[in-house]
Amino acid sequence: MRHVALMANGVRHELEVEPRELLVYVLRERLGLTGTNVGCDTSSCGACTVLVNGEAVKSCTMLGVQADGTEITTIEGLATNGELHAVQQAFHDHHALQCGYCTPGMVLAAVSLIDSGAATDEAAIREGLEGNLCRCTGYHNIVAAVADVAGVA
Amino acid sequence: MAVTETTGTFMGTSVRRKEDAGLLRGRTTFVDNLTLPATVFMAVVRSPYPHARITSVNLDAVRAAEGVVAAFSGADLAQDWTGGLPCAWPVTEDIKMPTHYPLAVDEARFQGDGVAVVVAESRALAKDAAELVEVDYEPLGSTADVEKALEDGAPLVHDDLGTNECYVWKLDSGDVQAAIDAADVVVTRRYFQPRLIPNAIEPRGVLAQVGPTDEVTLWSATQVPHILRFALQLVIGIPESKIRVIAPDVGGGFGSKLNVYAEEALAVTLARRLGRPVKWTEERTENYQATIHGRDVVHELTFAATSDGTITAVKSIAKCAMGAYLQLVTPGIPLLGAWIYSGPYDIPNYSVTFTGVFTHTTPTDAYRGAGRPEATYVIERTMDALARELGVDPIELRRKNFVKEFPHTMASGLTIDAGDYDACLERLLELLDVDAIKADQASRRAGGDAKQIGVGFSTYNEMCGLAPSRILGAIRYAVGGWDAATIRFQPLGSVQVVTGTSPHGQSHETTWAQIVADQLGVSVDEVEVLHGDTAVSQQGMDTYGSRSLTVGGIALYHASQKIVGKARAIVAHQLEVSEDDLEFENGAFAVKGSPDRSMDIKAAAFQAHAAHNLPDGMEPGLEETAVFDPPNFSWPSGAHAAVVEVDTETGDTRLVRYVAVDDVGTPVNPQIIDGQVHGGITQGIAAALYEEGAYDEEGNLLTTTMTTYLVPSAAELPSYETDRIETVADNPLGVKGVGETGTIAAAPAVVNAIVDALSHLGVTDVPIPATPERVWRAIEEVRS
Amino acid sequence: MIPAAFDYEVAESTDHAIALLGAREDAKLLAGGHSLLPAMKLRLSRPACLIDVGRITDLSYVLEEADSIAIGALTRHKDVTAAALLREHCPIVSHAAGQVGDPQVRHRGTIGGSLAHGDPASDLPAVILALHGELVARGPAGDRAIPAREFFTGVFQTALAPEEVLVEIRVPKLGPSTGWSYTKMSRRAQDWATVAVAAVVERSNGSIERASVALANMGATPIQATATEKAIAEGGSIDDASALAAEGTEPPSDHAASADFRAHLARVLTKRALEEAATR
Structure with missing residues (x-):
């Protein structure tokens, strides 16, 4: 077991983890942050995307021990004072989610994409979301929501 | 979330979804998010061969491994099943129907067929333990090609059936051959449509709890909690009346969760044997073999x-x-x-x-x-x-x-x-x-x-x-195609809708509220839609085949009409007019020609619950159920x-x-x-x-x-x-x-x-x- | 989805990592983890020990030297993509780094991890090969520079000795007469290249005098299209030279393409890459 200290959604956590525990399981099973979902086992679907030090990372492809000393934002920590983040609100307004399973990862990937300044037009948004799979929406409304927030609609 | 208008017509408008409030914040109840005290974790050992005789399953090493609670082969569990996993659609009288137990007993018939199961104290230990199960296989001939499987001498999937031909089904009308003979142009084309893997982004998952007298609660990532409930009785012999199936948040289905799966029956039977809740979450690689294509x-x-x-x-x-x-x-x-x-x-x-x-x-x-x-x-x-x-x-x-x-x-x-x-x-x-x-x-x-x-x-x-139940019967589908809706006014005027449909992305919480709100003249925000729990929604035929709106949605309409009818009777009684003299609009009953004499439906609901002044013989309360079978x-x-x-x-x-x-x-x-x-x-x-x-x-x-x-x-x-x-x-x-x-x-x-x-x-x-x-x-x- | 159990060590420095490699049986280095962890989750890879080099702070850099650019092995793909020095002096590297995986991969994955993984379908190995780059390995005996053409030895195999750590990648500064292209075909954006071509060319009077062409996913290692290079050097046309691109290759057959089709793609994409490089 290894000692890990990390910030998750502004809360400091110290815990002992097995080296093989993936960050996504540390979040889900140790910290109770079950908003982050697991959709595949090959780092393909992006459902488990969280922000690590502000950048989108697939939490299934990072060990909990690698997260020692990081600041993590999950979907539960994105709204402030109950107010949805602009990307969450845009997903709601544009009907950019159906079953909602890919949504936490998709929203955080979009937040990271917009923050990086790369969401410059529709093509860039589509390329920028290449690592997140959605089976319900066909991406149409997701792209519209992200374009809306990025101001490129 | 935005509050919508309290009056007006909701049908035809893009009301923003009620479902989003939890889904967008990560406050979700997908099965893998749920745990119960003392839960143990199941892993299924699957055949690496497309076809093989199982000559032995050695569980000694796995039973001795860290954290392992139990391990079983297919043979060990054979006596637990009162029937195989059900097929509800024997399309012809002479269809070949193989028995399909949740674990293979003597032969594995596809790559991924379950041959043993282990239960351990954690997800990781269950996965480790599954690797310790020693299965001796004798590989047998096999084919994946739908045409080659029909050729003479093709390896048989089920020896006892004597053929790979499951059925031949025909529908003929008119005289096709005569039309072809008489045609100026005849084109014939051949097409192969390959396998598609549904890929709901949420893999399947189950959590089973069984009480001391066999009260079953099964949380499952399923589209069909009602069908699953009666299927479980067929497979494990516990009566439906003791089985509660809950489909909590379900992350897409696309048909792949319209089924009764081995892992659902396994989790229940293991929870029953072990006296502890049993949980299983499918991995994606497993999904590609163990969930239907x-x-x-x-x-x-x-x-x-x-x-x-x-x-x-x-x-x-x-x-x-x-x-x-x-x-x-x-x-x-x-x-x-x-x-x-x-x-x-x-x-x-x-x-x-x-x-x-x-x-x-x-x-x-x-x-x-x-x-x-x-x-x-x-x-x-x-x-x-x-x-x-x-x-x-x-x-x-x-x-x-x-x-x-x-x-x-x-x-x-x-x-x-x-x-x-x-x-x-x-x-x-x-x-x-x-x-x-x-x-x-x-x-x-x-x-x-x-x-x-x-x-x-x-x-x-x-x-x-x-679908129309009579037609389903005529084409040998085992169950009906109706659906059910219950609408219940609470005393203070809010509305509960219980639907037999089971959404997993389709937005019924929003659209059902729209339909009912319009029929009752209330706001969509006052209508709460309940679904996906057979203890709450006692009857229904679930969500598949684009059926929810045209069957379950019409059931909502009929239940709404019954509610309005009963409320009308109460209002007519209290205003001392005939029911025919009342007009119902925007949630209020008014006497024709005397619009000042009126009572709104929420007031009628309160009167129904107070029961101080109801027509003779009327039962208190304002709750109606409709079961609709489409024509x-x-x-x-x-x-x-x-x-x-x-x-x-x-x-x-x-x-x-x-x-x-x-x-x-x-x-x-x-x-x-x-x-x-x-x-x-x-x-x-x-x-x-x-x-x-x-x-x-x-x-x-x-x-x-x-x-x-x-x-x-x-x-x-x-x-x-x-x-x-x-x-x-x-x-x-x-x-x-x-x-x-x-x-x-x-x-x-x-x-x-x-x-x-x-x-x-x-x-x-x-x-x-x-x-x-x-x-x-x-x-x-x-x-x- | 859950790796087999392993021991875990944090390397505080490169020397510490080298010492740990010497001390531990069946140990692997963990940098960004984006090549290794997916294999471990499927239990296709089961190292007994992971040595986490991700906390070594002095191996993430892009530096200008006399006639080359030095890239620290732990520089993440997104930083390679954004590096102004590379964009100015060796843009093919920053361009190709922006093609690796998806944004999440690029946030975590490192150039050194990608190269040391030795995947012949990856983007960066072919690019470094086409550039005749050098890979600097540090071991118990000190540093040695390995030419890219000697570095990749087989599928997931490199010239790194068991106790060596890849510390730096050196690529040449490209002059104004040097053109480049990285032309990739993949099924989906996030997929590995079905085939990709990295081309670096020397131009004179509007035509190509010399070309260095490396192919991804055309064999056990990234491979140089030597017949094409020779034809260009001898004054052959782009059409004629690219027709030779698949010579000497042994491409794989898999879900994305058969060997035959890969050979065809190598020819088509080489032609396109040379044409693009001639004007860029």
Whole structure:
């Protein structure tokens, strides 16, 4: 077991983890942050995307021990004072989610994409979301929501 | 979340979804999020062979391993089953029905067939332990090919059945052979539609708890909690009355969760044996082997036509893979397309034959569209082939043969209530601007460009809204096609709706509230929709086959009418007028001609609960249930077009535009309809260009992960252009199904567009998915 | 989805990592983890020990030297993509780094991890090969520079000795007469290349005098299209030279393409890459 200290959604956590525990399981099973979902086992679907030090990372492809000393934002920590983040609100307004399973990862990937300044037009948004799979929406409304927030609609 | 208007008409407006509040914040109840005290974790050991005799299962090492609670072979659990996993659709009297226990006992019949199960104190330890199970296999002959499996001497999936032929089912009308003999033009084309893996992004999961006297609670990522409840009685012998199935938040299904799976029965039986809750979460790689697949059908389709382009007969012969076992509705999937091989066209002579075939593969079952994409693909591809044969414009050929008047009884025998196929096509053509596309095509051809452009069409109709129970009975489906709704006014005026449908992305919490709010004259925010728990929703037939709105939604309408009727009686009694003297509008009853004498429905609800002054004999409370059995299927239709750019040097094909005009009846929520259409289209495009569940000849799955089975991302797709035509369906809300339309329509439009792009080179067909290599080979073939 | 159990050590420095490699049986280095962890989750890879080099701070850099650019092995793909020095002096590297995986992969994955993984389908190995780059390995005996053409020895195999750590990648500064292209075909954006071509060319009077062409996913290692290079050097046309691109290759057959089709793609994409490089 290894000692890990990390910030998750502004809360400091110290815990002992097995080296093989993936960050996504540390979040889900140790910290109770079950908003982050697991959709595949090959780092393909992006459902488990969280922000690590502000950048989108697939939490299934990072060990909990690698997260020692990081600041993590999950979907539960994105709204402030109950107010949805602009990307969450845009997903709601544009009907950019159906079953909602890919949504936490998709929203955080979009937040990271917009923050990086790369969401410059529709093509860039589509390329920028290449690592997140959605089976319900066909991406149409997701792209519209992200374009809306990025101001490129 | 935004608060909506408290009065007004909600039907037809894009009310923002109630579901989003939790889903957007990560406050979700997906099964893997749930735990109970003392939960143990299950892992299934699966056969690495497509077909093998199980000569021994040694569990000594695993039982001694860290954290292992129990381990069982198929033989160890054989006495736990009162029946095999059920197949509810024996499509013919002489269908071959193999027994299908949750764990294989003596033979594994597909790669992924469960042969042993271990239970441990953690997810990780269960996975570690599963690797310690020693199974001795004697590999046996196998085949994954639906045609080779029918050849003499082919390895049998089930020796005791003596054949791989599961059934032969026919539907004939008119005289197809005479029409073919008399035709000026006959085209016959062969198509293979490969396996598709549904890929709900939430894998399956179960959590089972069994009390001391066998009270079962099963949380499952399922589309069908009600069907699962009675199926569990059949498999484990515990009466339905003791079984509670909960489908909490469910992350997509697309048919793959319309089933009764081994792991559901295993988790319950192990929880019963061990006295602890048992949890299992599917891994994606496991999902590709252990959750049903779709398609895997070889078709030969024939159209007969006169020289002026009038189609006189359609004849379809199809061999349909069942996989190794019959899951819940495996044999019936082709039948869901059986009545629509005439498409939206008026074709008087009709013949459809399906042969169900066992192969050493994961069982097939319902995948979005289920039977109708298969039919529509071959019809719409062959429409283009016929147009080429006749030398006419494929748009003109479609127009000429469209059904023009409704209701229309098809040669296959069913009656389409409403539609306007010409209007859909005309609107599509307005949006598309075919002339501009053809001008671009001509200039690229003249310039000899590497990248060529093409446009393809798909005009479709489909039957959904499953289904009239009498018809289901006639075609040997084991259960009914009705659904149930209960509406309950609470004393202070809020409304609970209990539905028998079980949404997993379809937005029923929002749209059902819209329907009920309008009928009762209350706000959508005052209507709470409850679903997915058989203890709450006692009766229902769940969500699949685009049935929820046209069956469950109409049940809501009827329950609403009963509520209004009872409230009317209360108001009439208290205002001392006759019921006929009351008008009901915007949630209030008013005496005709005396609008000041009125009582709103919430006040009536309070009176119903107070019961101080009710008509003699009236029961207190304001709660009504309706069970609705539809008199007909639902008949959406539409016209779709795809524009593709094909790199003729690399075969790389990119979708440039996709335009869809659909008639899904009177809209409840246009934004949600668009979402269903977008998602449906995408799965059809994926089938045309990207996705294929590939086996080698023996039945080893080659596409084992999301890195080789190519679910497309946003980067591969364009935004879509959609519009609607509205014809009013023959039901009280005028509504039609929408969930499967896009998937049914899209694949042939895309492939027709590829063929159009390459037609100047002589290409007439490209197999699907139209990978770069297949497109390139199609070009090379005609060049050489 | 859950790796088999392993021991875990944090390397505080490169020397510490080298010492740990010497001390531990069956140990692997963990940098960004985006090549290794997916294999471990499927239990296709089961190292007994992971040595986490991700906390070594002095191996993430892009530095200008006299006639080359030095890239620290732990520089993440996104930083390679954004590096102004590379964009100015060796843009093919920053361009190709922007093609690796998806944004999440690029946030975590490192150039050194990608190269040391030795995947012949990856983007960066072919690019470094086409550039005739050098890979600097540090071991118990000190540093040695390995030419890219000697570095990749087989599928997932490199010339790194068991106790060596890849510390730096050196690529040449490209002059104004040097053109480049990285032309890739993949099924989906996030997929590995079906085939990709990295081309670096010397131009003179509007034509190509010399070309260095490396192919991804055309064999067990990234491979140089030597017949094409020779034809260009001898004054052959782009058409004629690219027709030779698949000579001497042994491409794999898999779900994405057959060997035949890959050979065809190598020719088509080489032609396109040379044409693009001639004007860029």
